Amino acid sequence: MPAAPAAGATMKKFLLFTRDNDIRLLFLGQEYFRALVAAFDAARNEILLETYIFADDETGQNISAALIRAKARGVAVRVITDGVGTGKLPYFDHWRENGLTHRVYNPHLFGKFGFSRTHRKLVVVDRERAFVGGINIIDDLNGGPGVKLPEPRWDFAVQCRGPIVEEVTAAFEHQWMRLTPGYLGHPFRLLRQGWRGRLGAHVGQAAFVARDNLTNRRAIEKTYLRALGRAREAVWLANPYFIPGRKLRSALTQAAQRGVAVHLLIGRKEFHLLDTAVPWLYAKLLDAGVRIAEYDQRQLHGKVAVVDDVWATVGSSNLDALSLFLNHEANVVILDDPLVTELRTHIRDAFEGARRIDPDRFGKRSAVRRLRQWLAYRAYRVVMKLLTFGRYD
Known part of the structure; x- marks a missing residue:
């Protein structure tokens, strides 16, 4: 069987990659929020912000104050929040x-845009600097009403400068127009899923990929499928809510069967239903040679992956039905950049500190436990089939 081409080689034909981007990895909310406030305080013309959660806590108050300071200097500030994630x-x-x-x-649970939410975390400052990732505007230790987390959430964002900022800006503008009263069409160009120019081994290659329920319905899923399909050596994937459809599960098992070292890091102890349902998917993955670890040292919220x-x-996209088939999401894909190995180190370190799933012990779990897992998975699947109008497979 001929060796599969490198992950980066195939992605250049699928996404709009640009070069000469300066991309910086931001780990944990504290680093991200410092960078946001600094960018807002340096803003001259415009700030665009879209988020799922904008919490009424110390972090939210600090970010809000920075936005108001910018507006007082004459900076135009536009903010999009989700009706359920943020509320009033x-x-x-x-x-x-x-x-x-x-x-x-979508101010209500079911509204103009159905059940979908905007789960994206996007910021653009002066159309020169953009932030994309999985970090909401919420304290690192805020676990919800009355809940304080023992450790900061394990999460990431990227700060970008360069041509990719244009794509992030276009995504925000398109969303802003969707929320304009009376909006019917698509006056802004859609995100381009093509490719610009010839890219060699050049630092700063990056692409922005967003999913919606109009023309980019499977954009993020396809991004993962292309990368996994071309993996040759190693995959490091971390995600808190791991119940993807059959295509993604198949791509992971096929990579492992080709001899790729596939590492899957899964978050735990946030939603009991998922803690019970997700392990139902382990058997086939383990049989194929996928290495699985469950991480509960802190709340795993990062949605990140590295191939080869x-x-x-x-980005913001979980590998579950809501993110892949219903909600609006946004990720950045990076090629041939030092950030790739930096991120891999973070995932590897977390994987090594997590609880490994032993295939033999897992295969000997009790019949009662198997039944609970099957029932939880089936319940999740039925609900997601209904919410996604049958698109979740």
């Missing part, structure tokens, strides 16, 4: 009083 906050009135422009995506130390992705 005292900030909203304060923003309006200070001249910020704010729109809410060449290809990496950082």
Whole structure:
């Protein structure tokens, strides 16, 4: 069987990669929020921010204050929040009083956009700098009402400068227009899923990929499938909510069967249903040689992957039905950049500190445990089939 081409080689034909991007990895919320506040305080013309959660806590207050300071200097500030992820906050009135422009995506559980949410975390400053990742505007230790996490969430974002910022800006503008009263069409160009120019081994190759329920329905899933299909040496994948469809599961097992060292790091102890349902998928993955570890040292919230130390992705998309088939999501894909090995080190270190799933012991689990896992998985599958109108497979 001929060797598969490197992950990066195939992706260049699928996504719009640009070069000469300066991309910096941001690990944990504290580093991300410092970078955001610094960017907001340096802004001259415009700030665009889209997030799923904008919490009413110390972090949210600091970010809100930085936005208001920018507006007071004459910077145009536009904010999109999700109707369920954020809800109604005292900030909203304060923003309006200070001249910020704010729109809410799908204010109710079921609305104009069905059940979908905007789960994206995007920031653009002066159309020169962009932030994309999985980190919400919420304290690192805020685990929800009355819950304080013992350790900061394990999560990532990237700060980008260069041509990729244009794509992030276009995604925000398209979303902003969707939320315009009376919006019917697509006045802004759609994100281009093509390729620009010939890219050799050049630092700063990156592409922005977003999914929606219009024209880019499977964009992020296809990005993963192409990379996994071309993996030759190693895959490091970390995700908190791992219940992908059959295609992604098949891509992981096929990579392992080709001799690729596939490492799957899965978050635990956030949602009991998922903790019970996800292990039902382990058997076939383990049989194929996939190495699985469950991480519970802190809340794993990062949605990241590295293939062959060449290809990496950082973003908001979980590998579950909601992210892959319903919600609006956004990831950045990076090629041939030092950031790739930096991210791999983070995932590897977390994997080594996590609890490995032993194939033999897992295969000997009790019949009662197997039944609970099967029932939880089937319940999840039925609900997701309904919510995604049958698209979840």
